[in-house]
Amino acid sequence: VVVVRHRAQKLCDKNKRYHPIAGTVVHPLINFPSLHHYMTELACKYKTYRMLDLFKGAVYTADPANVEYVLKTNFTNYGKAMGSSQWTGEKWQHQRKVMSAEFSTKVVRDFSSAVFKTNAVKLAGIIYEAATSNQAIEIQDLFMKSTLDSIIKILLGNELDSISGKDDEGNRFSHAFESGQEATLYRLFDMFWKIKRFLNIGKEAELKKNIKEIDQFVNKLIKSKIETIQNPEDKLSELPYMHCLASRLKKRDLVSRRLEIEDTDPKYLRDMVLCVTVAGQDTTASSLSWFVYMMCKHLHIQEKIAQEVREVINLKDNSSVDELAASLDQEALNKMQYLHACSFNVKKGDMVVYQPYAMGRMKSLWGDDAEEFMPERWLDESGLFQDESPYKFIAFSAGPRICLGKEHAYTQMKIFSAVLLGSYIFKLADEKKMVAYKTMVTLPIDGGLYVNASPRLWRARP
Numbered sequence: 001v002v003v004v005r006h007r008a009q010k011l012c013d014k015n016k017r018y019h020p021i022a023g024t025v026v027h028p029l030i031n032f033p034s035l036h037h038y039m040t041e042l043a044c045k046y047k048t049y050r051m052l053d054l055f056k057g058a059v060y061t062a063d064p065a066n067v068e069y070v071l072k073t074n075f076t077n078y079g080k081a082m083g084s085s086q087w088t089g090e091k092w093q094h095q096r097k098v099m100s101a102e103f104s105t106k107v108v109r110d111f112s113s114a115v116f117k118t119n120a121v122k123l124a125g126i127i128y129e130a131a132t133s134n135q136a137i138e139i140q141d142l143f144m145k146s147t148l149d150s151i152i153k154i155l156l157g158n159e160l161d162s163i164s165g166k167d168d169e170g171n172r173f174s175h176a177f178e179s180g181q182e183a184t185l186y187r188l189f190d191m192f193w194k195i196k197r198f199l200n201i202g203k204e205a206e207l208k209k210n211i212k213e214i215d216q217f218v219n220k221l222i223k224s225k226i227e228t229i230q231n232p233e234d235k236l237s238e239l240p241y242m243h244c245l246a247s248r249l250k251k252r253d254l255v256s257r258r259l260e261i262e263d264t265d266p267k268y269l270r271d272m273v274l275c276v277t278v279a280g281q282d283t284t285a286s287s288l289s290w291f292v293y294m295m296c297k298h299l300h301i302q303e304k305i306a307q308e309v310r311e312v313i314n315l316k317d318n319s320s321v322d323e324l325a326a327s328l329d330q331e332a333l334n335k336m337q338y339l340h341a342c343s344f345n346v347k348k349g350d351m352v353v354y355q356p357y358a359m360g361r362m363k364s365l366w367g368d369d370a371e372e373f374m375p376e377r378w379l380d381e382s383g384l385f386q387d388e389s390p391y392k393f394i395a396f397s398a399g400p401r402i403c404l405g406k407e408h409a410y411t412q413m414k415i416f417s418a419v420l421l422g423s424y425i426f427k428l429a430d431e432k433k434m435v436a437y438k439t440m441v442t443l444p445i446d447g448g449l450y451v452n453a454s455p456r457l458w459r460a461r462p
């Protein structure tokens with residue numbers, strides 16, 4: 001969602017007039033539970049249209065040419081409509097530069113991959129326990145916890161271990177985070193949100209409480225990080241080997257690396273941690289959950305991926321999950337072209353909204369089979385992954401704001417998919433149960449995803 005800074009009513013095509021009126025801002029509110037279906041219908045009908053609003057003009061577009069115009073060609077004229085100053089102006093530029101440099105260093109990439117593998121194996125262990133006792137697993141919740149554990153480890157080096165469910169603070173943080181995202185999306189369609197914030201009522205009161213919980217949690221972790229960096233001897237004085245190991249490990253998490261480069265304001269670090277956690281946690285967890293759902297709905301594709309994993313890493317029946325995970329280096333992941341193609345093909349004044357959900361489903365963009373799950377559409381004749389224009393496949397955004405964690409997200413999702421599908425066969429616990437999204441920023445599966453797993457490997461227990 002972006003806001004036009006200077007008067008520039010027409011988008012990319014100067015000769016074309018847009019603005020069919022598709023409804024009022026009340027319509028999305030009425031259709032909130034199935035918001036994205038409703039918006040997809042409108043996008044298929046009009047591509048670019050307005051929603052009448054008493055307070056501001058709002059243009060919605062699902063046209064790749066307009067998306068490119070807004071996100072790249074005339075980028076400077078479109079500021080972000082939602083989010084704090086952290087996401088805009090010089091502060092954003094500086095933070096983006098710092099993070100982009102960090103994300104591309106080998107040490108951070110290697111550290112992240114190691115964290116993803118450890119957490120994928122941990123998750124495989126939980127699945128093993130459920131599989132052997134014939135219990136259904138709510139896998140979305142496990143993905144949410146596992147991705148939260150991973151991102152906190154990568155950012156702060158701390159073991160949150162929310163997946164074990166033993167950490168109350170971690171559970172509260174995770175809950176506050178989820179509710180916070182829901183309330184933030186609601187602001188888009190609630191013209192009275194500022195009044196509600198002022199009166200501290202409804203979703204705004206909830207949001208305030210959640211923000212407090214989130215801040216407290218992150219501030220505490222940063223404070224302890226700063227203390228460890230400032231006084232490493234307190235804990236390690238008599239263990240020279242440990243000291244050396246710790247200072248090597250220290251450098252791998254992003255906050256420690258920042259603190260070692262320069263004395264950084266804790267508030268800046270808090271914002272950086274929150275930015276990346278918001279951006280990278282439930283985005284990946286929701287994608288993985290829908291991916292497993294699609295795998296359960298298309299068992300032959302699940303088999304094909306398991307076969308690809310076996311072939312690429314030369315997996316034997318007597319291999320263990322740990323061996324499977326250990327073989328997943330970048331070269332092996334790059335060879336998994338079919339898995340990559342399956343992964344996630346879902347998918348001053350006026351406000352412009354571009355619509356990734358609708359754009360992932362429009363026949364005018366993807367052909368008559370747009371709604372079908374068909375990984376082959378992403379592969380060329382020799383089975384190699386073919387990328388699409390990021391302005392058409394817009395799930396990771398595009399242009400100067402393109403997702404900074406895109407490669408990390410793919411690495412994480414491919415490691416989890418390869419470990420889990422390589423070790424287990426997944427089936428829906430209840431084939432007849434309807435599955436729907438919950439309207440939030442990242443569209444998780446409403447009520448979670450219950451699956452049954454059965455081991456493929458002899459040594460599926462990590």
Ligand code: HEM
Pocket residue numbers: 001087096099275276279280281283284287394395396397400401402403404405406408409
């Ligand atoms: C399937 C997973 C993911 C999806 C679909 C996704 C999508 C996106 C999108 C659409 C944006 C643009 C947001 C906007 O401008 O409003 C974005 C930004 C961002 N993403 Fe991701 N993301 C994913 C995973 C990740 C991960 C794992 C990380 C971090 C490790 C991450 C880090 C970021 C950051 C830092 C930004 C802000 C970039 C900026 O404002 O310059 N993302 N992502």
